[in-house]
Amino acid sequence: MASKLKIGVIRVVTTDDWDFLRTHARIISEYVRDPKLQMVTDRIDGFPSGIPNEEEEARAIPYVIETANRMVKNEDLNALFVSCAADPGVSELQEKLEIPVVGAGRTSAYVARSLGFPIGILGIDEKVPGVVADALGRTTWSYLKPEDVETTLDINKSLNKYIDLARKLVDDNHARVILLACTGLSTARLAPRIRNELHIPVVDPVISSGLVTYYAARGNQIQNGE
Amino acid sequence: MASKLKIGVIRVVTTDDWDFLRTHARIISEYVRDPKLQMVTDRIDGFPSGIPNEEEEARAIPYVIETANRMVKNEDLNALFVSCAADPGVSELQEKLEIPVVGAGRTSAYVARSLGFPIGILGIDEKVPGVVADALGRTTWSYLKPEDVETTLDINKSLNKYIDLARKLVDDNHARVILLACTGLSTARLAPRIRNELHIPVVDPVISSGLVTYYAARGNQIQNGE
Structure with missing residues (x-):
């Protein structure tokens, strides 16, 4: 019965500063306070300045989908959170993935x-x-x-x-x-x-959508019989 | 710094079975797990069968507003949750009250x-x-x-x-x-x-809207300097 609750967080700023990248997971944790919750962060390639406008939003979609597929393959996620207000790839991932996908926008x-x-x-x-x-x-x-x-x-x-x-x-x-x-x-x-x-x-x-992601992840966990 | 975080929950079924009435606060607590969170439940008068349809929704609005005013007067609330999918009185209360008001619908x-x-x-x-x-x-x-x-x-x-x-x-x-x-x-x-x-x-x-109410209440708490 002791079971993890794992949320994948996709960041859309390309950097190797993992402390910076994990900030979003940390501020969600401050609100959720669930000892079972684990958050794993990954990030897209090719966007050192993030996603500042509509052209970059469109260009980012395949990168977000690639990162999502890698995370879903390597981690037993209960939900996925795309931490960008433009929601790149979110509609596409909601159609393809079996776990809930939430976009911050x-x-x-x-x-x-x-x-x-x-x-x-x-x-x-x-x-x-x-x-x-x-x-x-x-x-x-x-x-x-x-x-x-x-x-x-x-x-x-x-x-x-x-x-x-x-x-x-x-x-x-x-x-x-x-x-x-x-x-x-x-x-x-x-x-x-x-x-x-x-x-x-x-x-x-991040916090408001993170709470919705947590809600969706717990629903998915219950669905899996835990 | 030790500070409460208090959410008022309005039930729209008139009964004196307080254990039943407090069920909604209890299931929100299962998801929030914040030791600072207190929830106080009250209920409207005159609706022993709840609010089953549109006619009853309209009739319930003044009763919800009356209950909300009583709770706000008697309790130092950080947010108010109207636990009914018809959101009776929610728009009116959002205009009148200084604290965040969330409707389940x-x-x-x-x-x-x-x-x-x-x-x-x-x-x-x-x-x-x-x-x-x-x-x-x-x-x-x-x-x-x-x-x-x-x-x-x-x-x-x-x-x-x-x-x-x-x-x-x-x-x-x-x-x-x-x-x-x-x-x-x-x-x-x-x-x-x-x-x-x-x-x-x-x-x-109740759970999904309760989490949003918790988010709004914590925002309101920070706003008050805590």
């Missing part, structure tokens, strides 16, 4: 919708990832990004600008929920800083 | 959308709760219920029929995710039984 957008509207969104690209816009549907939302941020590598120097833009979304666009539409903003731990300034729910893409 | 529908489609839905009314249909939007879904179930009180005698209908949703409607659109189906612990039979993700409305 659409899932965190749905969590934001659960908490209210209008939704104010912060990210890194000129526009919101397509899967996030799709998930928000007809819900009222607005989007801002700092002018000098172009990739996930630019985030840390612009944290105060993100807080100013969050304030603008609340004051000018009447946002009642803030959604972070880039998982690099999770690594930067931006959500608690905005909450402390603005006293408003802030949806962190 | 739209939130579990969003979790189902996160896990894939087509979605097969089981419930108790002739049709899917309006908030669930709204949350599913253009996503492909189908809905079934056992003929002899009319209220939450009829569920336990029909568990095998629910499993047969879930199989029908998979075989005939190609469902790849099953969503339970009545929180009475959570009390009956139907989700693991369907998973064990059909090896498919099954979204339990």
Whole structure:
């Protein structure tokens, strides 16, 4: 009966800094606190600056699928988490794999919708990832990004600008929920800083989607008779 | 720094059987395992058979708001969970209250959308709760219920029929995710039984939305400087 619960985490920034790559698994663990939970992290090749825009999203899909297939082959996973707000490869993997697959983009957008509207969104690209816009549907939302941020590598120097833009979304666009539409903003731990300034729910893409992945993994575990 | 994390749970079945009423808080606790988490349960008046249909949904709204106001006044809550798939009063409370408010209907529908489609839905009314249909939007879904179930009180005698209908949703409607659109189906612990039979993700409305409520409550706690 003593059984593991294993989630695979796919990072979309190519680096050999495994401590950096494992940050997403670590911040999910802080919320889950299940001693049975193991998270294994892997990453795609060929994207040293992450996935900053739509062209790169499309180019990343085969790399995500390749990494997913390798993880599923080598690890007895209960669920797979694609830790990118653009959800590259998620639809394809949901069709192909037998385990639940969760993407940080659409899932965190749905969590934001659960908490209210209008939704104010912060990210890194000129526009919101397509899967996030799709998930928000007809819900009222607005989007801002700092002018000098172009990739996930630019985030840390612009944290105060993100807080100013969050304030603008609340004051000018009447946002009642803030959604972070880039998982690099999770690594930067931006959500608690905005909450402390603005006293408003802030949806962190890695933590919120990570909890849904944990839910799906436990369901899959029960399904396997454990 | 030792701080509580308190979630209020509103039940929509009027009974004085508090062990029954607290079942929803208990099954959320099984997934959250946070020693700081406290859940307090209260219930609405005047609905001994729960909320079986649209007419009763509308009639329940002022009762849910009254219960919510009483809980917020008496307890220092970090979030409020309305444990009913029809989300009675949830939109109204999200506008009025300063703490996050989560409803089991739209939130579990969003979790189902996160896990894939087509979605097969089981419930108790002739049709899917309006908030669930709204949350599913253009996503492909189908809905079934056992003929002899009319209220939450009829569920336990029909568990095998629910499993047969879930199989029908998979075989005939190609469902790849099953969503339970009545929180009475959570009390009956139907989700693991369907998973064990059909090896498919099954979204339990109380557990999935309860995890989102926990996420929102912890965000609200951090916002309060803890």
